[in-house]
Amino acid sequence: MSGAALMATGGAVCVTGMGWTTALGDDIDGVWRRLVKGDSGIRELAPDARGRPRWAATLPGAGGPATERQVSLAASTASLALADAGCGAEAVDVLVLGSSLGPHLDDACEESPHAWASAAGERLGVRESPVVVSTACSSGSDALLVAAAMISTGAARRCVAGGIDLLSEAKLLGHAALGTASTTGIRPFAEDRDGTVLGEGAGFLVLEARADAEARGARVWGELRGWGSSNDATGPTAPDSSGGGAVLAVERALRKAGVTADEVAVINAHGTGTPANDATESACYATLFGDRPVLSATKPAFGHTLGATGAIEAIALLLSLHHKQTPPMLPSGAALPVDGPVGISVTLGFGGFNTCLVAERAR
Structure with missing residues (x-):
């Protein structure tokens, strides 16, 4: 084609x-x-x-x-x-x-x-x-x-x-x-x-x-609507504490997808649990989304699977959109409803690599 x-x-x-x-x-x-x-x-x-x-x-x-x-x-x-x-x-x-x-x-x-x-x-x-x-x-x-x-x-x-x-x-x-x-x-x-x-x-x-x-009459789980990336250029392991690099990756992905921040119903966060990474992500989401949307993270279930984490979390995001709920972030929590068809998955890697994927529930 x-x-x-x-x-x-x-x-x-x-x-x-x-x-x-x-x-x-x-x-x-x-x-x-x-x-x-x-x-x-x-x-x-x-x-x-x-x-x-x-x-x-x-x-x-x-x-x-x-x-x-x-x-x-x-x-x-x-x-x-x-x-x-x-x-x-x-x-x-x-x-x-x-x-x-x-x-x-x-x-x-x-x-x-x-x-x-x-x-x-x-x-x-x-x-x-x-x-x-x-x-x-x-x-x-x-x-x-x-x-x-x-x-x-x-x-x-x-x-x-x-x-x-x-x-x-x-x-x-x-x-x-x-x-x-x-x-x-x-x-x-x-x-x-x-x-x-x-x-x-x-x-x-x-x-x-x-x-x-x-x-071929395939069953469709959803669509990848947009994607974006950036690099902090801060250090080998330290993220940009302002969240600016992550913001840039998310903005690029949303722009490519043709959706606004208000349309995002759920975020599958990188959520490593380290003080620096979580602070960077929190700053990014506060800048772009305020108090919404629903925030999820699967590393308490799977551990941080390093180079596999972005693909595993993309699957988790598509399942959240498909089932209209997201798993609890911690074992003591409860699943939360997902009120909308669009979500994002964010990964922040050593070396300053930031990537955002925008997914939409199957139409």
Whole structure:
């Protein structure tokens, strides 16, 4: 399909398939029910060498060579999304994979970061070489952004895109050294928050042009209406405390979607639980939205899954719009109604990467 032909259909980017592998399971409906109940996959680990408490959200069967785990999880989770979409890998033009560091903190090798992604694409059965995105904790969101842009411009008709990251001792030690790891549990936006809790997982979505989705009678979960990004240029790990960089990413996404801040019914926040990140997000939302809309965050359930978080949270946002409610931010809370068809998902990554995706409930 040419770009002109696609624009004639409205340039809509439909989500026709979703798949995730999380600490709460890998069934879309089953995990959603657990989210709404306030379940959490976070568990206490053995204390670190200094005797400090540690928490994490791990997948069953963790262990084994890091590269093989990365390839296997990427392929299996992307397969879930394809099955949900009712199409095979042969129908996919491009696979777009996001990950923070892939397996390279744990496997000593000289291979390019593209190597594991190529292996995952081959195992999945996608013919073309994959596109790989590595923008820290925004990787999953940016993978979706890249795929959506390819479809909206006519460069591709159908993409599988998402993010994956696995937990390792190196990542746990790294966040402990940075002072971003909580020793008491994750509490996004709470006054007594003291850090984040890491997790592992993967999330993938099948994106396609509306004309192609309609032609094959596909079930549509929703649409990606807009996307925007920015960079704080503040420091390797410190966000822009004014929230200005995040504001710019959200404004760009809303403008591309053709919607106003007043039309946003729900925000799936990055919500890491660190004092600095949560303060930055709070400043952003206060600038753009005031006291509305409904605010949600899923890291208390899944942990901070790093490069996978943006894709997993995009699925959670689409489910919130579909079911017209959003899960509680903390296990002690209650699900809240979502009164409107439009929502946003925001990710803020190390290195100053900010990404916002605008989604709309299926029409």
